Amino acid sequence: MESFRKLIKGWLGIVLLVLFLIPLALVGIEGYFSGSNKGDVAKKVNGQDISNKELDELVKSYQQQYLQYVQGDESLLNTDVIRESALNTLIARTLLLQQAGKLGIQMSDTQFVQMLSQLPDFQVNGKFSNEVFGNYLRSRGITKEALLANLKQDHALKMLTATASSYALTSKQGVENFVNLQSEQREIYLSSIKLDEYKKGITVSNQDIANYYEKHKNEFRRSASLDVDYVVVKPSMFAQTMPITDAELQQAYTQYVDAQKNNATKEVRHILITKDTRTDADALKLVNDVEAKIKAGLSFADAAKQYSEDPTSKAKGGLIAGYQVGTLGSTEFDDAVKLLKDNTVSAPVKTNFGYHIIDVKTDAVKIASFEQEKPQLQASLEKSKLANAYTDAVNGLNDAAVSADALDVITQQVKTATIQSAKNATLWTSNPYLSQPAVKAKLFNNEVKNGDRNISASITLANGETLWLKVRNYYPEGLQTLAQATDAIKTTVLNKKAAAVATAKIATTLEAFKTEPATQVLARSNIKFEKPALFSRQNLRKDIANVAFTQPVPKAGMWSVGTADLSDELVIVAVSKVDRDAFSKLTPEQVQQATKAYQQLRGEQELADYIDYLKSVAKIK
Incomplete structure (x- = not known):
């Protein structure tokens, strides 16, 4: 998820993406039926056009992939960064195809016919059918010549990328190092020193704050945020029963009968x-x-x-x-x-x-009698009437609130509704109401960015409730000022000064671990460690793992010790044992799998380097 977040709106979105190579592979024959009309040019690569139509289609494909990571919330996607990633992919694809042409990598007509005849989509009783093939092409709006060109391109692309990525040189030692590094485990002791007692008597001056701000400005880049007031109205706040007439029931039954017949x-x-x-x-x-x-x-x-x-x-x-x-x-x-x-x-x-x-x-339709269906019809009509009454009430509230440009108009009419507030809400807010896509679309639109502070029209939420909002303050994306960052800096500097005092107090003990057996150091130290455990990199929080897995391998009976500053506490990280022998415990089958994985990794690196080289000598504008 960390790499994925770089695709998301906010200042992190400017970070360049690793090149996506998925579109370089064969994506199935359906991928060729998107038409061949080109729009205006997005990029020229050695004189060859990449159209905006091609780019838009790939951007749309990427967006569909990324939406699953944000539960379909499109407002969290950074379209600019996704578009840049898609363009990089198309440039890479174009360069590889051009290189394949220079190297004479191509599919012959005979190979094309043989491959086409083996595709199940074009077969009848296991044999190629010209009729089925012709119908398929017509239904997709593509000619045989266009399909031939696409398949030949795909073949050339696969041959070139396979040459660059599938035959990367590896060694047994390289595979062994790869496995041992990925699977390394360390026996680790942890001790926590709370910093509160070390903060007594420490002062943080304005100069300290200013100095820290100047040295760490990137820490104070912020996403757009705002202060907002909002009111939520629920159907349960209104009448919960509605009378149903016999005539309405009879009409509903007639509609039920018609629907059963039509849906047979x-x-x-x-x-x-x-x-x-x-x-x-x-x-x-x-x-x-x-x-x-x-x-x-x-x-x-x-x-x-x-x-x-x-x-x-x-x-x-x-x-x-x-x-x-x-x-x-x-x-x-x-x-x-x-x-x-x-x-x-x-x-x-x-x-x-x-x-x-x-x-x-x-098929014959079994239709329930009026008396059998009456309870369901009654419940459905009541639900529908309640929904209509709620809609009418919301429309009335909306007219009154928008006209007065005030949220309290709503709370005056609906006594159980209240005005709620949120400060510094961002696109990543976890507020159950403000985090809904429809609400964020109202909060972070261009009108709000340009100064609109009027009450919104009613917003229907996913659960059927209704929300109105009024933005009070909007803070654009960018660098916080020193004044805005002062409180956070003061806390950070205070913690760091306290951590420095705590570190100085245990410095003698930490130094002793370098030359003496751990048992001797512990015998005269007041530091208490938790029971040790065996950890891999993935089992520790990142800041502790960075300390634990950069310590040298300790000698027998010795510990390698470092400290991790976690803002409000100082953690002493002691490594007593390192297990880097995972490779020797693998079965022959596992060794084969590890070799394949390492070769694939090396191949991806080789292909990425090859594409970088082609870019460096290409004319791209």
Whole structure:
């Protein structure tokens, strides 16, 4: 998550990303059907254009990947940094393809035909079908030539990247060092010294604060924040019962019956006559002939098996398994199914695929009686009426509050509602109301940034509640002033001075650990350590791990000791034993897996270095 946060809004967002190589790999044949029209140029790489259309599509793909890490909250994504990452990826891809061309890495037409014939999407009964292939290309709006060019590019890219990344040189010693470093464990003793008692008598001057500010300005860069007041209104604050009339119940029952009938499962069969190998007139003549034979007594299923050119449904008597609206990607087909009565064969229906004859059977529907359904209808109507009454109440409150530009108008009318406040709220706030995307969109929009301090219109929350807000102060992203940072600096400097005093007090003991066995030092020291435990880097908080895993390996009976300053306490970190022998405990299979992982890591480094080299000699503008 730490590396991911660099993609998020805030001053950290300016940090450059590590190049994403995922789009350099084959992403499946569907990836080629996004069209080839280019917009204006985003970048030129050695004279070759990267269009803004290509860039926008990759940015959208990245955003979809990153949204899962922020629970779909798009306001937390830094679009500028994501766009920069996507552009770097497209530049790298372009450079690699250009290099592949220079090196003569390409797929022959024979290889292309062989690969294409092996793709299951284009096969019928295990064999390549020109008809299926043609239908597929037409439905995706791409020509065979464009597909050939894309596949050849992908092949060249895979060959070049594999050469750079899959054959990185490794050694047994390198793999051993890699495993031992990743798996290293250390036996660690910890002792905590609280700093409160050392703060007595320590003063922090204005000069101390100013000096610290000048030396550590980057620590005081802040994300945008604001002070805000808000009111939340809940449906439970209003009347909870609504009378339901008999007429309303009867109307609701009629709607229920209609819905049951409309939602009944349909068994849809069709016969497809394509225009792949014939003219439109010939296709229409053939489909009319088939329709006539069905009317003359030929069963629809037999006609489908004999005449249909849809390889998927042909053998099933034309049955389109699991048909739903949109299954065939044709509105003409779906409209015909909707209008067709049961046990009636349609007239020929024209779509992009050709001509269809359609047969529909609707499953029998079991409809509950009025008395059986009445309790559910009653509850549904009550819920709907309450929702409508709540909506009307919210609309009235909204008009009054916006007109007066005041939150207390709401609390005067809804006695159980209260005005709440938050100070220095950021995009990363954990406040259960202010953290909702719809609310953050109102808090951090351009109008607020430009000085708008009016009450917001009502905001509907995810749980159905309603919120109004009024921003009081807005603090833009950037460097805090000395005045704004003074309180935090004073606390920090005080803690550091106290830590220095505490460190000086135990300096003699810490020095003794360097030359004497730990038991002797402990025997005359008042420092009490917790029971030791075996830790890996991942099991310790970062600041303690940085101390523990940079200490030298101690000799037998000795400890390597350092200190970690955790602001309000000083932690003594003692390493008594280091286990760096993980490699010798691996099975042959695990060694093979570790070797593969190390080679992959080295390969990624090699490929990244290769791309950096290509960038260094390229003309990019």
